[in-house]
Amino acid sequence: MSTPGPRRTTIKDVAELAGVGVATVSRVLSGGSASAETRERVLDAATKLDYRPSALGRNLRQQRSGGVALLVPDITDGFYARLCDGVLSCARSYREPVTIGVTGDDAEQEADLVGGLLEQSMDRIIAVPTGDGEMWASAVRAGLNVVFADRRVWSPGQHARALDEVPAVLTDDRAGLRTAIEYLTGLGHRKIGFLARQGMSHRVAAFREVMGDLLDDDLVVFARASRDSAYAAAAGLFQRRADLTAVIAGGNMLGEAAVLAARELYVRIPRDLSLIMFDDVPWAELCSPPLTVIAQPASDVGYRAAELVLRHGRRPRTVSLPTELIVRSSCAPRR
Template identity: 50%
Template sequence: MGRAGHAGPGPAGERDAVATTIKDVAAAAGVGIATVSRVFSGTGSVSAATRERVLAVAGDLDYRPSAVGRSLKTRRTGGLGLAVPDVSDPFCAEVVAGVLECARSLGQHVLLDATLGDPAREAEIADRFAEQRVDGVIAMPSGVADPWTGFGRTGVPLVYVGRVPSCRSWAGKVPAVLADDAAGIRSAAEYLVGLGHRRIGFLGAPAPGTPPDVREDAFRAALAALGVPVDEDLVARARPTRDSAYAAAAGLMQRRADLTAVLASGHLPGEAAVLVARELDLRVPADLSIAMVDDIAWAELADPPLTAVNRPARDLGYRACELAARGTARRGPAGPVLLPTELIVRGSCGPAPSRRDRARH
């Protein structure tokens, strides 16, 4: 009669219905069940010869350790929870790709969900990850609310990626892997001022009632350092949606005919700036220069191609996964990990037009 889990007598060598168990491996290898368990868990002392014999027998019997059994013993799933606002968003998609690449290299699996920018949905996902007892959490928080902090209190590694909660109480209490947005905004603002622009709109600042974020603070600081007054009427606020970004861009460009440049705080307001400029028959960059944060694929394909601050989304995801999977986050943050940004100069920015030039057009 065939060994359990292997082809026995029967048509076409069909496998027996009963799968190979750890007892079968132990019996065939001439060792105890505890020894087989130590080999596959990587814990405890096992001689090299015994380990090789157990693995050889397991391979011959096509034995696979039970993930369910391991999770019952450890009370963990052995996976990482990953939450992003929108998996279809180009920046989020690259972050996810980086996390998956790292997880694959570490032998981890990932539970992925999207918050859709909804605080209630985000809280539900956090609760679900807690119920599933994930080994670590990587979160791109969606706003002011922060339902993730409970993981840190229970010893589960928690890492923010790409952004942190906009509440000031965060204050570096949770490890984070971030792009150096301040440096990116500063380089873009300096570039526009160097081209002679003084009436620069900042499009996509946090919506009214929420505190300024790193990008708005950096924009204000950069202009102040360059001796350019910040015109509050040129700071256009929007929620992180296409409709809100479009409304903010339309309001800004229609309200301020003297505007010569727009620095968009992300690719959604950047897209809105391009659309509204086209609808208002503004020539880019002759009438209006446009630069944005996030060098996503369509930026290079726009006409003209857009100047953009490149944030290394895939690297952000990879590094955050390393921290969460290896438990580095348990040791407490030593400040956020900042990855460098780069200003990619393209044809959407040019010298500031004079009032006469714009009037002639």
């Protein structure tokens, strides 16, 4: 089977070669106090034996496994892929491994995943949460070190304040939405739709608030976290409400679906329908027509979240990163 091989070199071997106790080796290697001479002898021995501390032993002793967990709804979505990339790049500089799980925007899967992490004694986690504040509250009570990214979750009961203390890195959806809506109304649009995905309630809330008097609740539709569902939602909206003249897609999968559905239904963009999509992706520029988007610093969101969870120093409650409206050619004046 597997070769029995030469046993891996342990701290004990180093101690022996250096002629000191294991405790001393441990102290030297983790930056404790020791005399200069001892330190040198230990370091020498360690390099001579090519000693690498076993994370396993350390983890058991410290009752926590290193590394960070990262939970995103869908890694295939360009936005979350970039968010992951940001986390990964920050974690790399701390030499911390990152464990990724996808929740599919499903509360049950999310709970499962978190359960698994607890079992692994992972105590640091960055999450794009999907619903169920109860679950998250109990997780932080269990000692989990949570940072929310992209969206957050509030404490369910008005007495439990556990979640309100959880730091979060968000994008300024509201401002982005406001700019976008102002742009559209400036072009004369009044009937503005919103394509959302389950779990985007924060964005929907912001949309409702910013729209104010203009809001027509029949114009906001929800899709599940699949391509097909997004398409169905977009097509359904376009067919049902012929009076629609502009639509905002809550994410790039929704935007994709909107373009596709419009094409299928002979709705011309931007002549018949103006479209603004959340999140700038490389293909938005390549699309026909090039899409006007609300750009989000996805990678920064990930990076900052990782910093928060890894540095763990005094940390601000919540940081909000700016969005930017990038005007291309998918919006036109209402005709």
